Amino acid sequence: MLMRTDQFRELDRLAQQVFGTMSRPTVMPMDAWRQGENFVVEFDLPGVDPSSIDLDVERNVLTVKAERPGLEDEVETIATERPRGVFSRQLFLGDTLAVDRVQASYHDGVLRLSIPVAEEAKPRKIQIQSGSDREPTAISA
Numbered sequence: 747m748l749m750r751t752d753q754f755r756e757l758d759r760l761a762q763q764v765f766g767t768m769s770r771p772t773v774m775p776m777d778a779w780r781q782g783e784n785f786v787v788e789f790d791l792p793g794v795d796p797s798s799i800d801l802d803v804e805r806n807v808l809t810v811k812a813e814r815p816g817l818e819d820e821v822e823t824i825a826t827e828r829p830r831g832v833f834s835r836q837l838f839l840g841d842t843l844a845v846d847r848v849q850a851s852y853h854d855g856v857l858r859l860s861i862p863v864a865e866e867a868k869p870r871k872i873q874i875q876s877g878s879d880r881e882p883t884a885i886s887a
Contacts, residue, residue: 773829773833773835774789774790774791774810774812774833774834774835775789775790776788776789776790776835780863783862783863784860784861784862784863785839785843785860785861785862785863786858786859786860786861787837787858787859787861788856788857788858788859789810789835789856789857789859790855790856791812791814791852791855791856791857792855793814793828793855794812794813794814794855795813795815796852798812798813799811799812799852799857800812801848801850801859803839803845803846803848806838806839806840806841806843806845807836807837807838807839808836808837808839808845808848808859809834809835809836810834810835810836810837810857811832811833811834812832812833812834812857813831813832813833814828814829814830814831814833815830816830816831817830839861841864842863842864842866843861843862843863843864844861844862844863844864844865845861847861847862848860848861849861
């Protein structure tokens with residue numbers, strides 16, 4: 747039997763595994779938004795033991811690693827659609843966030859990170875002196 751291979755099919759399959767599809771998103775789907783003075787990120791991690799979650803920040807790169815254990819060897823697998831094993835995801839954070847003050851919580855299979863906006867990035871008033879009277883005038887920056 748002659749089998750024809752399609753390199754683009756293999757590339758499409760690999761892209762679906764890495765980036766996900768609408769019907770089957772990536773291993774660690776996330777939402778992100780700004781709420782007041784915080785940047786909030788939530789990751790869906792159902793079935794993950796909180797003690798297996800590892801968070802690291804290095805040079806404004808936040809790495810989330812988690813593990814969903816595999817099934818026991820004695821079971822007969824009928825269908826496997828939920829990824830198992832160790833998986834990770836990286837976020838590249840801007841300089842406007844205070845990565846040294848990240849807060850994390852895990853509840854009902856959702857990992858929530860709250861990252862404060864850095865003080866240097868918040869709007870502030872700057873006093874300017876006029877040329878002749880040398881009295882400060884407030885101008886918004």
